[in-house]
Amino acid sequence: MSQPNRKSRRARHLLLAAFSLAAALPATGHTQSATSHRAEGPLVLRLPVSARMLGMAAPGITSNDADVLLVNPGMLSQARGLSSSLQRYGRFATAGSLATVTTAGVMTVGVGVQFLDWRAPGGSYAAAVREGASTLSDGGNSGLPVDASSSAFTLGVARTVKGWRVGGSVKYAEERFGLDHDGTVAMDVGMMKPMGPGSLGVVVQNLGAGPRLGGVRGALPTRVGVGFGGGPMTISEHFDLGAQMALTVERDGFVRPAGGVELAYVPIEGVQLLVRNGLRLPRERDEPLVTAGLGLTVDRFSFDYAMEPMRGGRPVSHRVGMRIK
Numbered sequence: 001m002s003q004p005n006r007k008s009r010r011a012r013h014l015l016l017a018a019f020s021l022a023a024a025l026p027a028t029g030h031t032q033s034a035t036s037h038r039a040e041g042p043l044v045l046r047l048p049v050s051a052r053m054l055g056m057a058a059p060g061i062t063s064n065d066a067d068v069l070l071v072n073p074g075m076l077s078q079a080r081g082l083s084s085s086l087q088r089y090g091r092f093a094t095a096g097s098l099a100t101v102t103t104a105g106v107m108t109v110g111v112g113v114q115f116l117d118w119r120a121p122g123g124s125y126a127a128a129v130r131e132g133a134s135t136l137s138d139g140g141n142s143g144l145p146v147d148a149s150s151s152a153f154t155l156g157v158a159r160t161v162k163g164w165r166v167g168g169s170v171k172y173a174e175e176r177f178g179l180d181h182d183g184t185v186a187m188d189v190g191m192m193k194p195m196g197p198g199s200l201g202v203v204v205q206n207l208g209a210g211p212r213l214g215g216v217r218g219a220l221p222t223r224v225g226v227g228f229g230g231g232p233m234t235i236s237e238h239f240d241l242g243a244q245m246a247l248t249v250e251r252d253g254f255v256r257p258a259g260g261v262e263l264a265y266v267p268i269e270g271v272q273l274l275v276r277n278g279l280r281l282p283r284e285r286d287e288p289l290v291t292a293g294l295g296l297t298v299d300r301f302s303f304d305y306a307m308e309p310m311r312g313g314r315p316v317s318h319r320v321g322m323r324i325k
Contacts, residue, residue, distance in 0.1 A: 146177060303322055
């Protein structure tokens, strides 16, 4: 057997072993407190940015879609085109994202926006955001709901330095809660390196000072993450397999493993029908352990769907997305 083939086989085994570890960790990770509360904002920075990645329960640290700008600017050199998605949390909250990436000489440049519009339960801002996305559908059930919104505008650049693809982004994020509002500037720094059939990515997100609402200075949802993802790998004449895994450490020390798979059926060249499934250690009290999704790719266009079956009697949250390469 030739040396390249041996390397390829070892790399594939590494990818599958890494995913198996990521999938097993949530089952053993409940020794941690999955209900460790926090009041970090702006809230939009704690929400998913992609229907495709949400379907695999992965944060997208090694994604190659344009909205990777919002997760890991170090991956920008691998991304092209435009990505957009929209998510509904019951009847009272809507979140979305839009990102585009292009090349400019030796640099890769990305521009993106995230937004959240919701009705918060009456009370303090800290109490309203403490449980994150899992309670976004609750505001309309409150006797004294508060109109709230959250947004972030991001500019990122990346280039290759000594084999590593390095990137950084600056974002202006704003939070509104009733009559109170404030904005802040945050930074992300990331890098990636191709490794076998996949990519290794490392990122530090949301560095900076949090917004001040109600006279109290909040904290940004700062996190450090490492991820590995790859695919599609051909497993038969009409089927391909991809996988993503990640391990993130939150500001308060909470360690969150996550991982998922993407199985593609290719009936004819240029067309893919995709099924996605993922596992993650729940961060919020009623956040789901499992997510799932579907996708359709025709040439350069992709349409994605993902679902989060929130617990605590809450409605299932749905996210749809479109990607153009």
